Amino acid sequence: MEIEKKFTVKRMPDGLGSYEYADIEQGYLLRGPVVRVRRWNNDYILTYKQKTRESGSKTIVNIEEEFPLNKEGFYHLLEKCDGNVIKKRRYLIPLYDGLTAELDVFDGNLKGLVFAEVEFKSVAQAEAFVLPEWFDKDVTEDKRYSNGYLSQVTSFVE
Numbered sequence: 387m388e389i390e391k392k393f394t395v396k397r398m399p400d401g402l403g404s405y406e407y408a409d410i411e412q413g414y415l416l417r418g419p420v421v422r423v424r425r426w427n428n429d430y431i432l433t434y435k436q437k438t439r440e441s442g443s444k445t446i447v448n449i450e451e452e453f454p455l456n457k458e459g460f461y462h463l464l465e466k467c468d469g470n471v472i473k474k475r476r477y478l479i480p481l482y483d484g485l486t487a488e489l490d491v492f493d494g495n496l497k498g499l500v501f502a503e504v505e506f507k508s509v510a511q512a513e514a515f516v517l518p519e520w521f522d523k524d525v526t527e528d529k530r531y532s533n534g535y536l537s538q539v540t541s542f543v544e
Contacts, residue, residue, distance in 0.1 A: 388447070390446055392526045392528075393501060395500055412533065419436035421434055433453075447509065474496075488504070
């Protein structure tokens with residue numbers, strides 16, 4: 387189960403270069419439910435994801451399963467993906483209570499787009515989340531911030 391919220395950012399956090407990061411490349415074979423292939427540095431992953439929602443909640447809850455791929459399998463499937471391949475650098479920024487902000491800085495046709503995701507242990511934790519001062523708007527329900535949607539556009543328009 388994946389419980390997450392997405393946010394725009396007012397500014398980049400201090401000390402960005404000191405945080406762990408991953409270079410990510412991903413494409414979508416199917417968008418509903420999601421079947422995605424992803425390169426995370428030198429790891430290759432096939433992901434199945436389907437959205438659900440707890441009644442009355444604005445927090446996205448996903449059923450998510452990940453399966454390892456080898457490099458050849460990843461690139462073979464990537465060729466079969468629809469739309470654009472998403473390229474981004476994801477910074478892992480520790481927050482409070484063991485939470486981590488995943489700050490995505492996009493490249494390629496989405497260069498300039500930046501937003502953060504936070505994964506939670508429960509919907510209650512997500513809904514009680516206090517935003518760091520460098521976060522801006524909650525865009526969890528805005529489909530334009532969905533990577534599946536972003537893989538279908540040539541540029542981002544807010």
